[in-house]
Amino acid sequence: xxxxxxxxxxxxxxxxxxxxxxxxxxxxxxxxxxxxxxxxxxxxxxxxxxxxxxxxxxxxxxxxxxxxxxxxxxxxxxxxxxxxxxxxxxxxxxxxxxxxxxxxxxxxxxxxxxxxxxxxxxxxxxxxxxxxxxxxxxxxxxxxxxxxxxxxxxxxxxxxxxxxxxxxxxxxxxxxxxxxxxxxxxxxxxxxxxxxxxxxxxxxxxxxxxxxxxxxxxxxxxxxxxxxxxxxxxxxxxxxxxxxxxxxxxxxxxxxxxxxxxxxxxxxxxxxxxxxxxxxxxxxxxxxxxxxxxxxxxxxxxxxxxxxxxxxxxxxxxxxxxxxxxxxxxxxxxxxxxxxxxxxxxxxxxxxxxxxxxxxxxxxxxxxxxxxxxxxxxxxxxxxxxxxxxxxxxxxxxxxxxxxxxxxxxxxxxxxxxxxxxxxxxxxxxxxxxxxxxxxxxxxxxxxxxxxxxxxxxxxxxxxxxxxxxxxxxxxxxxxxxxxxxxxxxxxxxxxxxx
Ligand code: FAD
Numbered sequence: 001x002x003x004x005x006x007x008x009x010x011x012x013x014x015x016x017x018x019x020x021x022x023x024x025x026x027x028x029x030x031x032x033x034x035x036x037x038x039x040x041x042x043x044x045x046x047x048x049x050x051x052x053x054x055x056x057x058x059x060x061x062x063x064x065x066x067x068x069x070x071x072x073x074x075x076x077x078x079x080x081x082x083x084x085x086x087x088x089x090x091x092x093x094x095x096x097x098x099x100x101x102x103x104x105x106x107x108x109x110x111x112x113x114x115x116x117x118x119x120x121x122x123x124x125x126x127x128x129x130x131x132x133x134x135x136x137x138x139x140x141x142x143x144x145x146x147x148x149x150x151x152x153x154x155x156x157x158x159x160x161x162x163x164x165x166x167x168x169x170x171x172x173x174x175x176x177x178x179x180x181x182x183x184x185x186x187x188x189x190x191x192x193x194x195x196x197x198x199x200x201x202x203x204x205x206x207x208x209x210x211x212x213x214x215x216x217x218x219x220x221x222x223x224x225x226x227x228x229x230x231x232x233x234x235x236x237x238x239x240x241x242x243x244x245x246x247x248x249x250x251x252x253x254x255x256x257x258x259x260x261x262x263x264x265x266x267x268x269x270x271x272x273x274x275x276x277x278x279x280x281x282x283x284x285x286x287x288x289x290x291x292x293x294x295x296x297x298x299x300x301x302x303x304x305x306x307x308x309x310x311x312x313x314x315x316x317x318x319x320x321x322x323x324x325x326x327x328x329x330x331x332x333x334x335x336x337x338x339x340x341x342x343x344x345x346x347x348x349x350x351x352x353x354x355x356x357x358x359x360x361x362x363x364x365x366x367x368x369x370x371x372x373x374x375x376x377x378x379x380x381x382x383x384x385x386x387x388x389x390x391x392x393x394x395x396x397x398x399x400x401x402x403x404x405x406x407x408x409x410x411x412x413x414x415x416x417x418x419x420x421x422x423x424x425x426x427x428x429x430x431x432x433x434x435x436x437x438x439x440x441x442x443x444x445x446x447x448x449x450x451x452x453x454x455x456x457x458x459x460x461x462x463x464x465x466x467x468x469x470x471x472x473x474x475x476x477x478x479x480x481x482x483x484x485x486x487x488x489x490x491x492x493x494x495x496x497x498x499x
Contacts, residue, residue, distance in 0.1 A: 005365045006033060006212045012186060012201065012224055013217030014039025016049055017333020017350045019167040021215050022174035023063055024354045029178035037174070038201065038209060040185040046219055046334060048247045048314065049163035050273045050280045051079060051260045051344035053435075054098050054156050059351045063173060071496035073169050075276040076161035078141045078258045078488060080132040082343070084447055085263040088397040094447030095259070096343075097132035099156035100439055102474050105467065108458045111442050113467055115426050115455040122468045124475055126446065130439070131155055131478045136259045140485035151481035160260065160273045160280070163347070182209065186218075189228035197328045198224055213362065216331045220338070225321055225331040232322040233337075239390045239411065240318040241402065242268050242340050244292070246299050246311035247282035253305035256489040262342060265298055266290065266400045269342065272304070276492055279305055284340050289402040316340075324378040325371045330357060337382055342392060345385045348435070352381055381435065387415040388436050388444070395419070395448035419450060426452030 009025060011018050014037055022037045029035055060070060070076065081097035088094070102110035110129065117123035127133035131154040135141060145152035175181060184203040192199045200210040201224075216224040225231050237243060252274070261272040268285030283299040290298075296311050320337030324330060331337075332353040339345055356377055360370040393406035394415070411419075418441070421427045428441045486494070 008034045008211045009213045010211035011037040011215045015045035018217035019170040022179045023170040026177035035179045038182045052158040054158045074161035074165040079158040080136040082260045087264045088449045096443040097130045099132040102129040112456040112459040116459045134482040141488040142485040214329045216335045217333045219334045222335040224329045231326045235319040241286040245284045245314045248311040249278045249308045250305035258488040320382040325374045
């Protein structure tokens, strides 16, 4: 990449977004670009964000990070999916596993074949045909294999980790590669008269930091993108009414599961994220439906281990910045928008923003094409994640006021069409570049109680006896593969422990 038009990049903010961006842009330093990151210890970071989705592995691989080393330094654990508890009915639980269910058979989607057999009583629960789900339920884990003939090639994974430690880890990486960190509080943003571009930020100590490209990683406030450029925010609270969270770490108790758990509560949902040194917990709730005190009492009454701190309150407004790239400012992280962490997507949205920035880096100056492409893709991606998160609310089976309200609401047309399509014939129709795979849609649609009225007629053209035998082979192969895996905690202690 040539970076002729940009000699100096300033990253504002040193949370997960800032240091992920700093680490990725460190490669520009080699091309002669100065990369500076300003952060303020006095302001601090949001300090939550512990569950990820599989593409995080691509990001770490791009940086050349060793998995075990990184997990040891971030107290991380493995994640094969998410368990949802009590969303459909009290006591009901389902898994959203990573990786595929079974294999497509003669061009027919596996879940279509499964639906046909299951309706006739000739198939086990769908989870039995997902190696991630089988391993997760057994609290087992083994490294995925590259050899496609190995069942372990069917494992797809992400991580849980301490996001503050991840930021610190990436800070070390970025600084070692020439990214310069400036400690200090930005008190003023200077705009160029001619075109309103940001030309410098002023620090509390009176120093002035100039740049050509500014990456706003300043968190919810959007110091540059909103406070300086007044870009505007599109709110989605009418679809996603939760607007607060309480986060509390606890001592580890209970199994170190290789999956995140999200349990529905009266006015929101509670997360449980197992790390090596502690458990991350929190309650995401709608302040219109429960008081802060009641929410705290619910959270504290539903913890497995002893709390290690008081619950930490957080407030947010779900939605997205109207333009992620405005003039010479690109908002990455919470400054660009927020979607509740039900499907662990925020860190991914940071990663995706960074990838787009690298792909569309304005090295030839400030063309509309790069900016508009960036904004277009960002909007589409946020909307796709938004729809997927809304699905969990829309298709719930609970009876409290929040849950009745969201079940009865109108959802975006894009989601309504997907639900109809699934309800008719269990079909999932998605663009190739969409974040959530077919497995994700199937798992959540079925898990939330959307039952297809039939299956794809193509599945009827296959021999039922042969299909049943094939499904049984897949099931027993996965069961044996999971039985051969080490216990998740034992794997971490052996390969990824900081001790
Ligand atoms: P922040 O962490 O807020 O960092 C902002 C930075 O800007 C800080 O360094 C601050 O010092 C600096 N700054 C601000 N103002 C100034 C100033 N004036 N001068 C100098 N510096 C300044 N994501 C996931 O992927 N998975 C999850 O499980 C998950 N769970 C979450 C749970 C909750 C309740 C919330 C609220 C978020 C969760 N997230 C999750 C999102 C995740 O926390 C964030 O996406 C991630 O931490 C990135 O935050 P950030 O770096 O954008 O902002």
